[in-house]
Amino acid sequence: MSDAYLALEDGRVIEARGRAPGRTRGELVFTTAYTGYEESLTDPSYEEQVLTFSYPLIGNYGVREERFESDRVHPRAAIAHEFTEDVVEWLESENVPAIDHIDSRDLVTSIREEGAMKCGIAVGDDVTPEDAKAELEQCKGMSEHVDIGKRVTTVEHTTYGEGGDVDVALIDCGAKMSIVESLVERDAAVHVLSYDTTPAELADVDPDLLFISNGPGDPANFEAAETLVEEYVGEVPIAGICLGQQVVARALGGTTEKMNFGHRGVNQPVRDLESGQVVMTTQNHGYTVGEPGDELHVKQVNVNDGTAEGLANEELDVITRQYHPEAHPGPHDSLGFFDEVLAMTDASHHVVADD
Numbered sequence: 077m078s079d080a081y082l083a084l085e086d087g088r089v090i091e092a093r094g095r096a097p098g099r100t101r102g103e104l105v106f107t108t109a110y111t112g113y114e115e116s117l118t119d120p121s122y123e124e125q126v127l128t129f130s131y132p133l134i135g136n137y138g139v140r141e142e143r144f145e146s147d148r149v150h151p152r153a154a155i156a157h158e159f160t161e162d163v164v165e166w167l168e169s170e171n172v173p174a175i176d177h178i179d180s181r182d183l184v185t186s187i188r189e190e191g192a193m194k195c196g197i198a199v200g201d202d203v204t205p206e207d208a209k210a211e212l213e214q215c216k217g218m219s220e221h222v223d224i225g226k227r228v229t230t231v232e233h234t235t236y237g238e239g240g241d242v243d244v245a246l247i248d249c250g251a252k253m254s255i256v257e258s259l260v261e262r263d264a265a266v267h268v269l270s271y272d273t274t275p276a277e278l279a280d281v282d283p284d285l286l287f288i289s290n291g292p293g294d295p296a297n298f299e300a301a302e303t304l305v306e307e308y309v310g311e312v313p314i315a316g317i318c319l320g321q322q323v324v325a326r327a328l329g330g331t332t333e334k335m336n337f338g339h340r341g342v343n344q345p346v347r348d349l350e351s352g353q354v355v356m357t358t359q360n361h362g363y364t365v366g367e368p369g370d371e372l373h374v375k376q377v378n379v380n381d382g383t384a385e386g387l388a389n390e391e392l393d394v395i396t397r398q399y400h401p402e403a404h405p406g407p408h409d410s411l412g413f414f415d416e417v418l419a420m421t422d423a424s425h426h427v428v429a430d431d
């Protein structure tokens with residue numbers, strides 16, 4: 077146990093219990109999920125953020141690698157009312173500062189009322205409130221992290237499900253492993269490619285489907301992925317999840333914007349405009365599609381605020397989701413998205429055959 081201070085952009089400095097040492101900074105975000113802490117902590121979408129769990133006890137069913145979404149912890153620090161020893165040991169081994177004995181629900185309420193904010197954290201023997209404030213002063217806004225893709229992407233082209241029925245090029249902007257698994261389970265060969273793959277490099281893979289993954293930060297900082305969509309739209313079916321939806325929208329004439337505090341939890345209701353059906357979804361994003369542009373149609377909306385949750389263009393074989401159909405954590409209501417996506421490849425082969 078050691079001293080710990082959390083300095084917030086609104087001027088407050090909160091004293092807490094130090095669990096894992098270090099000094100760091102980031103955008104303060106939260107999740108209201110009551111399970112799935114291993115998945116959230118290893119989700120690359122949280123790069124450059126500090127993750128607050130509103131559920132009061134985090135770690136009550138241990139830490140198991142098979143539940144990880146990537147090979148490391150991505151948030152720069154973690155906050156909860158109470159972390160178990162298992163989680164503390166894990167975060168410490170990854171050099172990720174952790175603090176608890178803090179009213180994390182009150183913290184989440186502040187973010188919801190005041191909007192996303194930067195924070196600074198200092199944990200260790202003899203740290204002072206000034207140390208946390210000094211971290212806060214150096215904190216950049218999410219959009220300023222222009223090289224964020226480089227820090228989360230795969231370095232080498234890796235193929236999962238080799239020999240599968242359909243070749244999917246997954247552009248790894250910080251992909252969760254559950255997206256790869258959801259596709260491999262459906263007999264796809266998934267080629268995981270770097271976030272800055274060029275159109276020529278993609279041509280070497282000759283994919284049946286181009287899939288843009290989730291990922292951290294501002295979608296405007298993923299221009300290479302936008303270029304792929306621009307070049308391949310109409311040639312190959314295209315899918316996207318979360319940051320992937322935002323990148324696809326930008327490439328096809330749409331806009332993205334920063335939200336007040338985002339959608340953050342595993343109970344976000346989404347309505348399909350055609351069927352009227354509402355599903356519960358997992359979400360963790362701070363940007364959203366503003367205007368979808370002329371090519372894409374809004375197919376699904378968030379029940380709470382009406383923002384675009386699903387976009388499509390049936391003629392061009394494009395389909396995207398703002399939420400996480402792969403779950404992990406969260407409800408499995410929308411796993412069928414992966415079937416819809418892979419069905420586009422059959423459809424496009426069919427068109428080619430008819431020609």
Ligand SMILES: NC(=O)CC[C@H](N)C(=O)O
Nearest residue numbers: 290291293318319362363
């Ligand atoms: N989970 C994600 O892919 C997040 C997308 C993007 N970084 C956002 O915050 O909106």
